[in-house]
Amino acid sequence: MxxxxxxxxxxxxxxxxxxxxxxxxxxxxxxxxxxxxxxxxxxxxxxxxxxxxxxxxxxxxxxxxxxxxxxxxxxxxxxxxVAGTLKDELNTAFNLTEGDNGRPFSFGKMFIPTKDVAGKTLTYINYADTALTLNYYPSQLAGKKPCVIVVHGGSWAKGDKAQLPELNSYLARKGYNVVSIDYRMAPKYKNPAAVMDLKEALTYLRKESNQLNIDTNNFILLGRSAGAQIALLAAYTLHDKGIKGVIDFYGPADMVWGYSLPANPWIMDSRGVMEAYLGGSYAKVPLNYVASSPIEFVDQTSVPTLIIHGHSDVLVAYEHSRRLNEKLAKNGIKHYWLKLPWATHGFDFILNGPGGQLSTYAVERFLKAVSPPAP
Structure with missing residues (x-):
C-alpha cells in the first residue's frame, strides 16, 4: 500500500x-x-x-x-x-542568414552545469532618499560590445538585480556586456518611476562606457514579469536610438485588460499588486493603467521585440503576449513570439531545462539579429 x-x-x-x-x-x-x-x-x-x-x-x-x-x-x-521549427522561424522573423548557435534543444545539455562570470556592483544614480545599484557582467570578448540591460521581476514591489543570474553570465561569455539593475519599487514609488530609473541607467552606462567597454549605440532591454512591463514601456516610450530591441519574458503588456481579468487569488492578488504600483483601482485612476500599458505605445517606429511566454503561466496571463504579438504584427514591427506550451511563470529559473534552453537560444539569435557583437 x-x-x-x-x-x-x-x-x-x-x-x-x-x-x-x-x-x-x-x-x-x-x-x-x-x-x-x-x-x-x-x-x-x-x-x-x-x-x-x-x-x-x-x-x-x-x-x-x-x-x-x-x-x-x-x-x-x-x-x-518546438525546437524543430525554431531556427527557421527566427531566421524568417529577423532576416537572419548567418549560421545558427547549435541546436535549440539538446537532452544532453540538461546535465551540463552553468558557468558563472564574476560581476561587480556599481551605483548608477543617487536620489535624495535612495541610491540605486546595478550588477555589471563584462563581456568575455575584448573591445567595446553591446549591452543587455536586465530588469528583474517581483510584482513591482520585491526582487532585486541578483535574480536569475545564469543568463547574464551566459550572454557575457557570448560577447555581450550585461547589466542587471535595481529600481524604485511599489508601493512607495509608482509608475513611471522604474522607467525613469532605467533611463538613468542608460545615462550612467553612456557616461562610463569607456571604462565598461560598452558600445553606446547598441543597448537591448530584457525584462522578466513585472520587469518586462518596465522594459517594454521604456523601449516603446523613451525613443532612445541606442535601444535596438527588447526581450519580454512573460510580461504584462496590457495593464488595462490585465486588471479586468485577475489571477487566481490562491496564486496572487494581481489586482492588489497593480493597485499598489499604479496608485489605485482602474475605476479610480484609469489613465495610469493606460499609461503603464506597453501595448498602447506600439507604433511603426517601435523596436524589434522578442516575446517569450509559457502557456501554463498562472501569474501573468498568456493573453498578454497574444495581444502584444498582434499589435506588433499590425504595425509591421520585426518580432517573434516563442510559445512554450508546457512552461509556467519563471520557467527560465533553470537555464538548461527544456524551456530554459529554448528561450536562451531565441535570446541569443535575437541579439545577433538586432545587435551582434563585433569581432
Missing part, C-alpha cells in the same frame, strides 16, 4: 507538467517539474520497478507509475517539437 500511495502522490505531481498550478506553492513546484523533470522520472521509475518485489496493487501501481513517467517526460518531447 505504501508503494501505491507514493506512486499516486507522484502521479498527482506529474499533472503539473500538463495543467496549470492551482496554488502558489504548487506553481513553484511546477517550475521544477517542467524544467528539471528527470528527477521525477527517476523517482517514478524506481517506484515502478519496486513492483517486482512488492506485490500488493502491483498492476495498478505500475500502470499509474508509467503514466506519471510519460507526463514527466512530456516537456522534453514538446521541447523537441
Amino acid at each position: 505504501t508503494r501505491l500511495s507514493l506512486i499516486l502522490i507522484f502521479f498527482l505531481i506529474s499533472l503539473l507538467a500538463v495543467f496549470e498550478a492551482p496554488a502558489y506553492y504548487l506553481w513553484l513546484l511546477a517550475i521544477v517539474v517542467t524544467e528539471f523533470p528527470l528527477v521525477f522520472v527517476t523517482i517514478s521509475a524506481v517506484l515502478v520497478a519496486s513492483g517486482f518485489w512488492i506485490r500488493n496493487y502491483q498492476l495498478a501501481g505500475t500502470i499509474i507509475g508509467i503514466l506519471s513517467i510519460i507526463l514527466y517526460l512530456s516537456p522534453i518531447v514538446r521541447a523537441y517539437a
